Amino acid sequence: MAEEQEEAAGREDDAEALRQQRIQEVLLAINAADEHRLGRLLDEMHPADVADLMEQVGDRTRQLLLRFWGRDIGGEILSELDEGVRAEVIEALPDSVLSEAVLDLESDDIVDLVENLEDDRKDAVLDALPAADRVAVEQALNWPEYSAGRLMQREVVTAPEHWTVGQTIDHLRREDRHLPEQFYHVILVDPTMTPTGYVTLGKLLSSARATALKSITEHSFRTVPVEMYEGDVAYIFNQYHLISVPVVDKDDRLVGVITIDDAMAVLDEEHGEDMLRLAGVTEESSLSDSAIETTRLRLPWLAVNLCTAILASLVIALFEDVIAQVVALAVLMPIVASMGGNAGTQSLTVAVRAIATKDLTVSNLWRVVGRELLVGMLNGVVFAIVMGVVALAWFGSAQIGLVIALAMVVNLAVAALAGILVPVTMERLGVDPALASGTFVTTVTDVVGFFAFLGTASMVLL
Amino acid sequence: MAEEQEEAAGREDDAEALRQQRIQEVLLAINAADEHRLGRLLDEMHPADVADLMEQVGDRTRQLLLRFWGRDIGGEILSELDEGVRAEVIEALPDSVLSEAVLDLESDDIVDLVENLEDDRKDAVLDALPAADRVAVEQALNWPEYSAGRLMQREVVTAPEHWTVGQTIDHLRREDRHLPEQFYHVILVDPTMTPTGYVTLGKLLSSARATALKSITEHSFRTVPVEMYEGDVAYIFNQYHLISVPVVDKDDRLVGVITIDDAMAVLDEEHGEDMLRLAGVTEESSLSDSAIETTRLRLPWLAVNLCTAILASLVIALFEDVIAQVVALAVLMPIVASMGGNAGTQSLTVAVRAIATKDLTVSNLWRVVGRELLVGMLNGVVFAIVMGVVALAWFGSAQIGLVIALAMVVNLAVAALAGILVPVTMERLGVDPALASGTFVTTVTDVVGFFAFLGTASMVLL
Numbered sequence: 001m002a003e004e005q006e007e008a009a010g011r012e013d014d015a016e017a018l019r020q021q022r023i024q025e026v027l028l029a030i031n032a033a034d035e036h037r038l039g040r041l042l043d044e045m046h047p048a049d050v051a052d053l054m055e056q057v058g059d060r061t062r063q064l065l066l067r068f069w070g071r072d073i074g075g076e077i078l079s080e081l082d083e084g085v086r087a088e089v090i091e092a093l094p095d096s097v098l099s100e101a102v103l104d105l106e107s108d109d110i111v112d113l114v115e116n117l118e119d120d121r122k123d124a125v126l127d128a129l130p131a132a133d134r135v136a137v138e139q140a141l142n143w144p145e146y147s148a149g150r151l152m153q154r155e156v157v158t159a160p161e162h163w164t165v166g167q168t169i170d171h172l173r174r175e176d177r178h179l180p181e182q183f184y185h186v187i188l189v190d191p192t193m194t195p196t197g198y199v200t201l202g203k204l205l206s207s208a209r210a211t212a213l214k215s216i217t218e219h220s221f222r223t224v225p226v227e228m229y230e231g232d233v234a235y236i237f238n239q240y241h242l243i244s245v246p247v248v249d250k251d252d253r254l255v256g257v258i259t260i261d262d263a264m265a266v267l268d269e270e271h272g273e274d275m276l277r278l279a280g281v282t283e284e285s286s287l288s289d290s291a292i293e294t295t296r297l298r299l300p301w302l303a304v305n306l307c308t309a310i311l312a313s314l315v316i317a318l319f320e321d322v323i324a325q326v327v328a329l330a331v332l333m334p335i336v337a338s339m340g341g342n343a344g345t346q347s348l349t350v351a352v353r354a355i356a357t358k359d360l361t362v363s364n365l366w367r368v369v370g371r372e373l374l375v376g377m378l379n380g381v382v383f384a385i386v387m388g389v390v391a392l393a394w395f396g397s398a399q400i401g402l403v404i405a406l407a408m409v410v411n412l413a414v415a416a417l418a419g420i421l422v423p424v425t426m427e428r429l430g431v432d433p434a435l436a437s438g439t440f441v442t443t444v445t446d447v448v449g450f451f452a453f454l455g456t457a458s459m460v461l462l
Numbered sequence: 463m464a465e466e467q468e469e470a471a472g473r474e475d476d477a478e479a480l481r482q483q484r485i486q487e488v489l490l491a492i493n494a495a496d497e498h499r500l501g502r503l504l505d506e507m508h509p510a511d512v513a514d515l516m517e518q519v520g521d522r523t524r525q526l527l528l529r530f531w532g533r534d535i536g537g538e539i540l541s542e543l544d545e546g547v548r549a550e551v552i553e554a555l556p557d558s559v560l561s562e563a564v565l566d567l568e569s570d571d572i573v574d575l576v577e578n579l580e581d582d583r584k585d586a587v588l589d590a591l592p593a594a595d596r597v598a599v600e601q602a603l604n605w606p607e608y609s610a611g612r613l614m615q616r617e618v619v620t621a622p623e624h625w626t627v628g629q630t631i632d633h634l635r636r637e638d639r640h641l642p643e644q645f646y647h648v649i650l651v652d653p654t655m656t657p658t659g660y661v662t663l664g665k666l667l668s669s670a671r672a673t674a675l676k677s678i679t680e681h682s683f684r685t686v687p688v689e690m691y692e693g694d695v696a697y698i699f700n701q702y703h704l705i706s707v708p709v710v711d712k713d714d715r716l717v718g719v720i721t722i723d724d725a726m727a728v729l730d731e732e733h734g735e736d737m738l739r740l741a742g743v744t745e746e747s748s749l750s751d752s753a754i755e756t757t758r759l760r761l762p763w764l765a766v767n768l769c770t771a772i773l774a775s776l777v778i779a780l781f782e783d784v785i786a787q788v789v790a791l792a793v794l795m796p797i798v799a800s801m802g803g804n805a806g807t808q809s810l811t812v813a814v815r816a817i818a819t820k821d822l823t824v825s826n827l828w829r830v831v832g833r834e835l836l837v838g839m840l841n842g843v844v845f846a847i848v849m850g851v852v853a854l855a856w857f858g859s860a861q862i863g864l865v866i867a868l869a870m871v872v873n874l875a876v877a878a879l880a881g882i883l884v885p886v887t888m889e890r891l892g893v894d895p896a897l898a899s900g901t902f903v904t905t906v907t908d909v910v911g912f913f914a915f916l917g918t919a920s921m922v923l924l
Contacts, residue, residue: 201663349741
């Protein structure tokens with residue numbers, strides 16, 4: 001494991017080094033105001049890397065880069081940019097350049113690009129599109145945000161069910177210039193445009209011309225409804241190893257197709273959101289946000305946390321008298337809280353991850369809850385003994401050792417329970433289980449921990 | 463956002479309901495010992511869903527299921543199972559069934575399946591394979607774990623650079639039965655088997671027979687070295703929207719190809735690992751582990767956390783006298799610790815995520831650090847004012863209000879710094895930045911927080 005990590009890190013450093021060198025060259029060209037050289041460097045780079053570079057440089061550098069090279073910016077780069085930076089860049093581009101850039105994108109990328117533009121810019125871009133694309137984009141924009149309808153590309157490659165391999169290939173040859181950039185299946189449709197199966201291009205290529213398409217369709221075939229949440233679409237791709245999936249409207253008619261690269265991007269975003277939300281960071285945040293913006297985004301959860309922390313303090317306040325007499329309690333309090341918070345976070349994270357991967361379901365919920373409780377108690381007993389001994393040795397009081405030992409068992413058991421029940425409950429309520437569950441779990445562990453610790457203390461020591 | 467969440471939840475419930483219904487039917491069939499019905503139900507399900515079901519049911523049910531149906535278990539199901547459950551299932555299967563099951567897998571899946579078997583079982587499986595597959599698997603097993611070599615499939619579809627579309631299609635037709643299940647490109651190779659480009663099957667199908675392959679190759683073409691860490695491979699797929707990538711040895715010779723569905727699975731695992739490690743949970747854990755096993759996996763980080771918590775307590779112990787005189791301090795301590803821990807976790811998570819997505823690099827590190835520090839101080843000032851007022855109102859002491867206000871500013875600033883510097887440093891050291899950074903960050907915030915709070919208190923109040 002460690003070894004693997006080091007190797008990985010080593011390799012990352014190499015790749016990183018190359019990236020950095022390239023970035024330095026670009027920065028030099030910018031500072032030298034060498035438009036020609038800058039253009040050559042950026043044209044050589046992959047749009048995704050140019051986008052990363054634009055996100056990583058400072059605002060001033062980015063503005064210079066745009067001034068020198070903005071006219072040549074391609075649509076692919078725009079669609080790779082983070083929301084924040086993209087808005088800033090698009091802001092700086094004249095409509096003509098923007099429309100030009102958008103022309104070389106597929107409809108799904110155009111949708112992603114224009115959905116957040118103000119109406120006037122949006123219209124400017126749409127007006128510049130060929131009629132067909134414009135209609136496609138406008139229709140896509142009618143589907144709910146984060147739905148399959150927004151994710152799919154409208155360009156589909158279909159064939160009547162009764163066709164043969166030969167007919168299909170001849171048709172594709174004729175269709176040439178109308179074919180989408182990427183497609184991996186030919187979708188079989190009946191006369192009502194309802195998808196009834198699909199054939200991989202590999203099978204198509206390797207089968208005799210006379211072969212009937214119907215005879216070489218894939219078992220993996222399935223469709224998704226156009227309103228499906230994009231996160232669920234990504235899950236289906238990953239679960240069933242799909243490469244592309246036809247999207248159908250409520251009448252089961254084919255309206256588009258989603259390819260795995262878009263699904264992978266969604267999976268990546270979803271994971272990032274879960275991780276950040278667990279930590280009480282809104283998922284809109286990005287490294288390129290300003291300090292003010294970032295503060296605005298993080299402050300709300302800190303405020304929530306303050307309230308819950310004050311709640312814990314109120315519990316302590318109930319026991320001021322015993323603390324005043326036995327200051328050792330004040331010294332040990334943070335250990336109880338910290339251990340509870342840690343154990344709670346462990347089960348919480350496992351639960352949130354399991355919910356995201358659909359591994360935690362009603363069929364195993366109670367078994368898992370039981371397991372977590374048992375784990376919590378086992379760890380509780382272990383650390384009760386350890387801390388009991390430590391406290392005894394430290395303060396020479398068996399009573400204090402007993403008190404913290406008891407608190408440890410109670411707190412770790414409760415932490416384990418809260419860690420799984422909080423996210424599960426939130427999910428039942430239709431709330432994202434990752435959404436600041438952390439704060440709620442630590443509140444429970446703090447309150448229960450302090451109450452158990454100081455409560456038993458006031459009984460045993462007074 | 464909220465609305466989207468609810469919709470998503472709603473849809474998940476539907477899908478979930480269907481899943482659960484199917485699971486209930488299977489359980490009924492098992493309890494009724496109705497082998498025939500059980501077989502029919504399971505055969506209708508996707509291997510991935512059968513695998514999930516086997517992970518979610520209890521041990522006893524799983525054993526029954528294996529007894530009634532084990533003989534019919536397919537290789538696909540085995541390769542979908544979690545490590546833990548898979549080991550248990552394979553344990554229960556006779557060599558004959560295991561070898562049979564493995565036969566219908568591609569070499570990459572066989573590798574994934576046998577790499578964790580004990581040698582005798584491994585040999586039993588390998589012996590059952592056709593010579594070619596056996597060699598392929600054994601060679602793959604020579605590549606380091608978590609490397610591209612383990613992830614790739616050996617079955618590749620190549621064509622000499624100078625071929626035309628027609629020649630290639632005719633060749634594929636002849637090759638039919640040797641073609642891999644999934645392939646999306648024909649890889650162009652020179653006489654030394656060095657890949658020089660690739661052609662999508664879509665282009666191949668839509669181009670005239672006379673077209674030279676060279677004239678329709680993809681710009682996106684790139685190869686990965688066979689030793690590359692699988693996580694980096696996944697990153698490249700996601701960054702450059704690849705569908706499949708040729709894998710080359712150190713002499714640049716083609717040794718295999720990785721397809722995006724495998725890369726997506728790796729991306730998914732990597733995310734899960736990051737998330738769990740951040741919470742101090744080793745990534746080997748799975749919901750199907752026993753309570754004992756789970757305790758064993760979680761205890762170590764709790765132990766580390768105990769040591770760091772004791773460290774924080776030692777700081778408090780330094781100020782026993784001031785606490786004894788002003789118990790209000792003991793009441794307020796947890797607020798300082800909790801706010802620091804929370805702010806620290808926020809920047810930590812953002813940093814870990816940014817490192818994983820390679821958005822945090824040497825070129826923007828210091829800008830980001832500066833931003834985090836500023837954010838920390840801004841939040842610090844806000845909550846200093848809030849808590850100052852609260853403390854004043856609560857304990858009627860302007861001094862206590864002043865003390866906690868000061869502690870708040872210091873602690874949130876330090877928390878923000880630690881949150882980003884800890885993971886960055888770990889990464890520089892070649893350690894996974896997600897690995898328990900959380901514990902280290904909260905240690906820093908606890909120690910600094912208590913020191914700032916109680917230190918200023920003892921100066922101001924004594």
